[in-house]
Amino acid sequence: MTTKVAFLGLGAMGAPMAVRLVRAGYDVVVWNRTAARAEPLTTLGATAAATPAEAVAGAEVVVTMLSDPAAVTAVAEAVAPALRPDAVLVEMSTIGPDGTRHVRELIPASVGMVDAPVMGSVDRAASGALAVLAGGTPRDLARVADLLAVFGTVTECGGPGAGSARKLVLISGIVAGVTVVGETLALAERLGLDDPRAVLEASPLSGLAARLFADGVDFSAEMAGKDLRLAGEVLDLPVMAAARQVLESAPDQDADLGAAVRAVNQKR
Structure with missing residues (x-):
């Protein structure tokens, strides 16, 4: 049946x-x-x-x-x-x-x-x-x-609970990492590197850089910030708290994580 x-x-x-x-x-x-x-x-x-x-x-x-x-x-x-x-x-x-x-x-x-x-x-x-x-x-x-x-x-x-725990660990690292790589891109642009995106994609940061520029995805800044908030309720995590503040400052909270991070850094 x-x-x-x-x-x-x-x-x-x-x-x-x-x-x-x-x-x-x-x-x-x-x-x-x-x-x-x-x-x-x-x-x-x-x-x-x-x-x-x-x-x-x-x-x-x-x-x-x-x-x-x-x-x-x-x-x-x-x-x-x-x-x-x-x-x-x-x-x-x-x-x-x-x-x-x-x-x-x-x-x-x-x-x-x-x-x-x-x-x-x-x-x-x-x-x-x-x-x-x-x-x-x-x-x-x-x-x-x-x-x-x-x-x-x-x-x-x-x-029970092991899946939720692993997801929170992994997604918190990815969200914070994409946020930091977004700032790394802004630094590369300010320093005048030729093709800063290519520099990141050819480096050990390639995975996070790919997520920063990913197409066809929909993981909003609001939801990413929510996940970092959940992590912060478990443990005091200053870097992740700072990443959350960046995401909360994104002008479009419905925008995908990568687009939201890029939008924040474009205002710098």
């Missing part, structure tokens, strides 16, 4: 991920706070629900892909009474280990939970090339292994 999946959150990342589940043959019910975002999914065969609780009714797997801890908490509170006792909640948002633990406390003990945030942007979400960082009990991980593989390469990171 086809597995029924509730997918909650159809933002820049959630929408292409939900599309992949529909095309993989899952029985998908979708919900989004802005209902119009569900319409393209219904043309592909998904069912749209009016509320999160309606979406999860009868679902064997529930996937959440939302913006921040507050949004995930609100949805978890809304769906908790409606979850099947044997369902598995797959939390794929970036909310950190503390946020993951809070969600675990909100849902019934009989419901399984896997934290599986992802690395990669909308281009990789659409092509199924995300890096999925999964944490959970062996039983829960096994139950959703095939579903997670639809999104990309799955790395089992350890017990």
